[in-house]
Amino acid sequence: MSYILIKNGLIYDGSGEQPYQSDVLIEGERVIEIAPDIEREDAQVIDASGKAVTPGFIDIHRHCDIAPFTNPHFGEIELAQGITTTFVGNCGLAPVPSVPSWRKELYDYLEPVIGRLPDDMAFETYEDYRKALEAADLPLNMGFFAASDSIKIALKGFGSKAYTAEELKTAQEYVKSALAQGAFGVTLGIMYQPECYSNREELTTVVKAVAGNGGILCTHIRGEGDSLVESVEEVIDVAAKAGVPLNISHLKSTGIKNWNSRIFEAIQRIEQARESGQDVTADFYPYDGxxxxxxxxxxxxxxxxxxxxxxxxxxxxxxKQRLRSELNKVHQGWDNMSESIGWDRIIISSVTLEKHIFMQGQTIAALAEKLGYEEPSDLVADLLVEENGKVGIIVLSMSQQDVDAVARLPFTLLISDSLYGGDGKNAHPRLLGTTARFLNDFVIKRKVLSMEQAISKMTYQPAKRMGLEDRGLLRPGYQADVLVFQPESFLDHADYTGKHDLCTGMDLVLVGGKQVLADGILVDRTSGKLLRKGFN
Structure with a gap:
């Protein structure tokens, strides 16, 4: 058995407690001792003087569902950020289950989010997906959720019709089959088609399939602007009636008129639920877009x-005229982003056609003016038609003060919500720099949080939320997913203008006790593994 001895580091153990100076001894894939002045002659010694030593970062919300199979560089941007574990199947969106009759439309629909699946790749069942992940060389650990929106597409397509009683039973069976393969729970995408047509009763019935299985509900709520408070109340009610722990995905308030007000009403509803004994948490990303x-x-x-x-x-x-007309109407429970923030705050981030590449990184307002459109929604219509809907966008929709308020909450944890569509060159900067930005901006520069609080929101808190009992803390007996870095030197270099450089300053990343990144260079792509609820 091989040993690694990390000497003289400042230990942020993930608990949120004050850091302390100590050594860390690792045997195989486990931490076996943390104490000052450890000596072991047969160990590989790593000097961490002047550096932080932390658990590996856990990002429970990325959309890299197919990246292990389609992206030969998968792992580079994640490990450069210190992310050693991630979860997929978020926002109700996943490439599984897929049925032949709706597969092409599902995969076209998902392309801006997860990327393009090759024509010869399909995941019909959760068993298919689980086996594929187990067979893949994973550079970091991965877990997955059952995705309710994709389940509804498999059963109903994209229409507005409600489930029949028999279809609801089948939807529950899909969720149960995912849990049997090791899924950590179920996700909803109530903002997205076709789940946007589902009512509370239907959502609750689907989520009930998780009850009693130790899983969790993570959900993209129905509206994050004018209807934020009602949407938060809806998912709290769904989770309570289903008897399932709840995590609200990327909690935020969008729309300029809602800034610095509505988020506090939503927080109050969550705190009331928690005070009543309901298990509710939320997550956020450290950007205002x-x-x-x-x-x-x-x-x-x-x-x-x-x-x-x-x-x-x-x-x-x-x-085009129909779209113009409908955008000028009020739709109950739906947030009109073009009205609430304006076309000048909506940026095209990914397209598929070569002739549209020039649009990436530009706002819809600027493009409409440049291309001679009197109405920006006409450009939207043309672009969706020509691209067959495969267009990603960045929406500059939030107030930094609101983001900070969510970050300070004791029950929130950090995510990236990274999309993997397009070529990545004009992706949202959270794909490349979330963890470094969080520490650099929220801790070092603006002191919104202490370093130990921030580290906990990326390690122990997400591990606890997902029920990972041997990750997220630096303790003897825990998995040796470990980072060594100098916080002031750990920097992000991606922004909204299209700058897409990797994070720098991550000195060492261990996954399962193996060095996978050293001095910023990826040295191992095969040390991750599939995490399965109830099987690890």
Whole structure:
């Protein structure tokens, strides 16, 4: 058995307690001792003088569902950020389950979020997906959720019709089959088609399949702007009636008129639920802009029974006029991003056609003016038609003060919510720099949090939320997912303008006791493993 001895580091153990100077001895894939002045002649010694030693960062919300199979560079941007464990199947969106009748439309729909699946790749069942991940060389640990939106597409397509009683039973069976393969719970994407048409009763019935299995509900809520408070109340109610722990994904308040007000009402509702004994947490990312698909800007009345019909309905003068008209109406429970923040705060981040590459990194308002459109929504219609809906966007929709308020909450944890569509060159900077930005901006520069608080929000708190009993803390007996770095030198270099350089300053990353990144260079791509709820 091999030994690694990390000497003289400042230990941030993940608990949120004050750091302390000590040595860390690792045997195989486990930490076996933490104490001052450890000596062991047969150990590889790493001098961590003047550096922080922490557990590996855990990001429970990325969209790298297919990256292990399609991206030969998968692991580089994640490990450069110190991310040693991540979870996929978020926001109700995943490439599984897929049925032949809806597979192409599902994968086209998901492309701006997870990337393009090769024509010869398909995941029909959760067993298929689990086996594929187990067979892949994983550079970091991965876990997955059952994705309820994708389940509904497999059963109903993209239409607005509610589940029949029999279909609801089948949806529950899909969730149970995911849990049997090791899924950590279920996610909802209530903002997205077709789940945006689901009512509370339907959502609750699907989520009940997780009850009693130790899983969790993570959910993208219905609205994050005008309807934020009602949307938070909805998912608290769903989780309570289903009897399942709740984590609210990327808690935020969008829309300029809602800044510095509505988020505090939402927080109050969460705190009331927690005070009543309900298990509710939330997560956030350290940016004032989000990232999603261009389709999410469409009112629900524009949606059609199929993706193909949606694109066809946007074609021509009549389709454009219909979109204009519907964007000028109020739709109960739906946030109109074009109205709440304006086209000048919505940036095109990913496209698939060569002729549209020039649009990446530019706002819809600027592009509409440049290309001679009188109405920016006409550009949106044309772009969705020509790109078959495969367009990613960045929305500068939040107030930094609101983000800080969420970050300070004791029950919130850090995520990246990274999208993997497009070529990555104009991706949201959270894909490349979330953890470094969090420490550099929120801790070192602006002192929103202490270093130990921030480290805990990336290690122990997400581990606890996911039920990972041997990760997230630096303690004897825990998995040796370990980082060594100098916090002031750990920097992000990506921004909204299209700058997409990797983080720098991560000196050492261990995954399962193996060195996978040393001095910023990836040296091992195979030390991660699939984490399965109830199987690890």
């Amino acid at each position: 989000g990232s999603t698909t261009l389709q999410s800007l469409l009112p629900p009345t524009i949606m059609e029974e199929s993706f193909e019909a949606l694109v066809k309905g946007l074609s021509g003068p009549e389709g």
